[in-house]
Amino acid sequence: MLSSIEICAGAGGQALGLSMAGFEHVALIEYEKDYCDTLKRNRPDWNVICADIREFNGWPYRFKIDLLAGGVPCPPFSVAGKQLGSDDERDLFPEMLRLVEEIAPKAVMIENVRGFLDPAFDDYRANIFAQLDKLGYNAQIKLLQASDYGVPQLRPRIVITGIRKDIKKRFSYPEPHPRDTKTVGQTLNDLMKANGWNGADEWSAKADKIAPTIVGGSKKHGGPDLGPVRARKAWLELGVDGLGVANEAPGEDFEGNPRLTPRMIARIQGFPDYWDFGKKKTVACRMIGNAFPPPVAQAVGEKIREALE
Numbered sequence: 001m002l003s004s005i006e007i008c009a010g011a012g013g014q015a016l017g018l019s020m021a022g023f024e025h026v027a028l029i030e031y032e033k034d035y036c037d038t039l040k041r042n043r044p045d046w047n048v049i050c051a052d053i054r055e056f057n058g059w060p061y062r063f064k065i066d067l068l069a070g071g072v073p074c075p076p077f078s079v080a081g082k083q084l085g086s087d088d089e090r091d092l093f094p095e096m097l098r099l100v101e102e103i104a105p106k107a108v109m110i111e112n113v114r115g116f117l118d119p120a121f122d123d124y125r126a127n128i129f130a131q132l133d134k135l136g137y138n139a140q141i142k143l144l145q146a147s148d149y150g151v152p153q154l155r156p157r158i159v160i161t162g163i164r165k166d167i168k169k170r171f172s173y174p175e176p177h178p179r180d181t182k183t184v185g186q187t188l189n190d191l192m193k194a195n196g197w198n199g200a201d202e203w204s205a206k207a208d209k210i211a212p213t214i215v216g217g218s219k220k221h222g223g224p225d226l227g228p229v230r231a232r233k234a235w236l237e238l239g240v241d242g243l244g245v246a247n248e249a250p251g252e253d254f255e256g257n258p259r260l261t262p263r264m265i266a267r268i269q270g271f272p273d274y275w276d277f278g279k280k281k282t283v284a285c286r287m288i289g290n291a292f293p294p295p296v297a298q299a300v301g302e303k304i305r306e307a308l309e
Contacts, residue, residue, distance in 0.1 A: 106167055246260065
């Protein structure tokens with residue numbers, strides 16, 4: 001097994017995917033208690049450090065770690081926010097670069113939203129790549145679509161990878177295979193049938209596309225739903241009521257458009273059904289929606305492992 005440290009670990013999407021790709025987590029650093037509790041509940045063997053990343057010291061791990069990974073907060077670059085970039089107090093790219101310098105891992109993996117590629121951040125991106133080069137890494141960036149890797153939703157994310165220059169194997173991003181991705185109906189059919197809904201098969205046949213991007217929102221966001229008006233319209237085309245989130249699957253004689261349960265949303269995000277997000281529906285939906293899909297993390301992680309072995 002190769003070793004890894006992950007910052008901004010969230011509810012474990014990236015960590016789970018990297019684990020499936022063959023990485024053993026030496027430490028997972030996460031600030032929010034709900035997320036930390038979820039990580040510990042699902043993986044008691046993981047070393048979860050519930051602390052501000054700004055307080056994490058990387059020097060004890062220097063030259064001992066194969067991969068440093070992290071999905072640093074996206075609000076500074078998200079089109080849903082003000083796109084303040086480096087002026088946003090939530091921008092943790094500087095902390096990631098600090099840890100790259102301190103830990104000197106063999107490889108680096110950084111995930112963020114598509115907005116990071118906006119022209120407004122050209123100078124910011126150039127500065128990050130210049131710093132990675134100075135620290136001794138050959139870095140690349142690519143926009144990956146989750147639906148190309150088995151995740152049934154539109155979820156574009158950028159992934160920056162850096163391989164230390166003393167490592168001679170070349171890294172390449174995973175090849176897309178969109179034809180292997182199931183529709184929403186295929187993905188959720190058995191969960192929709194959980195309470196004997198007679199209309200489940202008919203619904204599944206009509207929900208014959210992939211989903212719009214799952215939205216996590218922030219603490220300021222209200223109760224759980226499936227996103228803004230445009231997203232809810234897209235969900236409605238799939239026969240889903242996006243105005244709220246259900247506690248359970250539709251009953252036997254249910255009529256109309258069903259709402260998704262947190263478990264259904266988690267499956268669309270690529271989580272296994274056994275991953276426990278707790279009993280608080282709003283918190284669970286926020287954790288699920290803000291996660292990096294495990295299958296995408298696994299696909300990238302496997303290519304990083306190939307470059308390191």
